[in-house]
Amino acid sequence: MDPNGEEYQNLWETKLFFQNEELDCWTLDEAISGYYDSSSPDGAASSAASKNIVSERNRRKRLNERLFALRAVVPNISKMDRASIIKDAINYIQELQEQERGIQAEILELESGRSTGFDVFEQDLPLSVTSMREKTFVVSLTCRKRTDTMVKLCEVFESLRLKIITANVTTVSERVLKTVFIEADEDKDHLKTRIETAIAALNDPLSPM
Amino acid sequence: MDPNGEEYQNLWETKLFFQNEELDCWTLDEAISGYYDSSSPDGAASSAASKNIVSERNRRKRLNERLFALRAVVPNISKMDRASIIKDAINYIQELQEQERGIQAEILELESGRSTGFDVFEQDLPLSVTSMREKTFVVSLTCRKRTDTMVKLCEVFESLRLKIITANVTTVSERVLKTVFIEADEDKDHLKTRIETAIAALNDPLSPM
DNA sequence: TCGCACACGTGAAAC
DNA sequence: TGTTTCACGTGTGCG
Numbered sequence: 266m267d268p269n270g271e272e273y274q275n276l277w278e279t280k281l282f283f284q285n286e287e288l289d290c291w292t293l294d295e296a297i298s299g300y301y302d303s304s305s306p307d308g309a310a311s312s313a314a315s316k317n318i319v320s321e322r323n324r325r326k327r328l329n330e331r332l333f334a335l336r337a338v339v340p341n342i343s344k345m346d347r348a349s350i351i352k353d354a355i356n357y358i359q360e361l362q363e364q365e366r367g368i369q370a371e372i373l374e375l376e377s378g379r380s381t382g383f384d385v386f387e388q389d390l391p392l393s394v395t396s397m398r399e400k401t402f403v404v405s406l407t408c409r410k411r412t413d414t415m416v417k418l419c420e421v422f423e424s425l426r427l428k429i430i431t432a433n434v435t436t437v438s439e440r441v442l443k444t445v446f447i448e449a450d451e452d453k454d455h456l457k458t459r460i461e462t463a464i465a466a467l468n469d470p471l472s473p474m
Numbered sequence: 475m476d477p478n479g480e481e482y483q484n485l486w487e488t489k490l491f492f493q494n495e496e497l498d499c500w501t502l503d504e505a506i507s508g509y510y511d512s513s514s515p516d517g518a519a520s521s522a523a524s525k526n527i528v529s530e531r532n533r534r535k536r537l538n539e540r541l542f543a544l545r546a547v548v549p550n551i552s553k554m555d556r557a558s559i560i561k562d563a564i565n566y567i568q569e570l571q572e573q574e575r576g577i578q579a580e581i582l583e584l585e586s587g588r589s590t591g592f593d594v595f596e597q598d599l600p601l602s603v604t605s606m607r608e609k610t611f612v613v614s615l616t617c618r619k620r621t622d623t624m625v626k627l628c629e630v631f632e633s634l635r636l637k638i639i640t641a642n643v644t645t646v647s648e649r650v651l652k653t654v655f656i657e658a659d660e661d662k663d664h665l666k667t668r669i670e671t672a673i674a675a676l677n678d679p680l681s682p683m
Numbered sequence: 684t685c686g687c688a689c690a691c692g693t694g695a696a697a698c
Numbered sequence: 699t700g701t702t703t704c705a706c707g708t709g710t711g712c713g
Contacts, residue, residue, distance in 0.1 A: 351541060351543075358547045358567060361570040530702095538690095
């Protein structure tokens with residue numbers, strides 16, 4: 266069912282080459298024939314037939330070139346069959362389509378995962394204020410780990426005059442995560458705004474990026 | 475250069491249908507011919523020629539079916555030309571390949587961007603053990619917020635018999651972040667392995683995904 | 684009328 | 699050996 270593909274390819278290309286050679290030869294012959302046609306009695310019909318022949322030859326040549334080009338863009342071609350080339354191309358296209366679907370789904374999931382996951386610490390404002398229960402909030406913020414970063418963070422929270430229940434500072438991969446449990450009367454958004462302004466007051470060194 | 479594609483399609487399919495019809499007809503005729511061959515004097519040569527004819531017909535039929543299938547998997551086919559079908563298939567394949575390259579580059583960039591940030595909490599093992607100072611570690615892990623997730627997390631850490639200095643559990647957008655300050659004599663990697671195995675002992679419910 | 688696209692039958696070449 | 703694949707010339711139908 267599957268003879269030697271290499272020889273098949275060579276065979277085919279040889280045939281193609283032969284065909285082209287013959288085509289040129291025939292085209293030349295064609296011109297001669299047309300030359301004869303003008304002087305021969307039944308020149309019209311012969312000329313028409315010859316035109317049809319050369320047109321058909323060019324059409325076959327174009328189709329072969331197309332098929333050759335199709336084989337070129339499809340990887341892992343084993344059999345050089347005309348039908349097999351098209352078959353492999355179909356399989357390859359379906360494979361690409363399926364892969365594209367999967368990859369796009371993955372990219373979608375990845376992006377949505379960022380927005381629904383823990384990316385609060387990666388966004389432009391890596392500050393999250395969550396209401397745990399009545400008057401109790403959890404503040405999480407991250408920033409790059411620099412010199413005096415922790416000190417300045419503590420200064421910020423001290424300056425806010427908040428009732429801090431407990432606070433933790435964790436460093437992971439050159440970043441600082443500070444988690445503070447706070448008891449406050451104010452609104453969640455108001456609290457968040459206050460923290461943001463306090464951090465902005467220290468302008469650049471605390472910029473998350 | 476581009477006549478009406480619809481009519482072209484109808485033309486071709488009509489021709490194909492005609493061909494099949496004629497094929498069946500000829501196949502029938504063929505059988506009759508074979509029947510005659512057995513009684514005719516030059517039956518051998520005629521039979522061979524007929525075999526070749528029917529084989530060639532089947533080959534053309536297969537090739538047409540392949541081409542038809544190729545046209546089916548390629549969207550936005552305008553011209554129903556044989557050559558045009560292959561040409562459009564080539565363009566489509568190249569388009570898919572280019573798109574695949576771009577998407578894979580994007581996905582790579584997205585993943586690399588995550589790996590430099592805080593993605594420790596988003597990877598397959600969202601467990602981070604950081605050495606703060608001598609014998610003091612900070613363990614951070616995240617998982618999806620489900621029923622009894624916090625309880626099971628606490629059970630895990632209790633089962634490890636660790637000296638817990640302080641522990642916090644924060645929930646952000648349907649995820650749970652647990653940060654534990656631990657005092658331990660063991661190695662950082664050893665501690666991480668122990669926690670991982672303890673979590674794995676609870677098998678699925680704590681799986682981050 | 685001519686051009687174009689196709690299917691057909693046939694001989695040859697490769698396996 | 700026969701089977702398979704190919705290119706070729708030709709006839710046909712449609713625009």
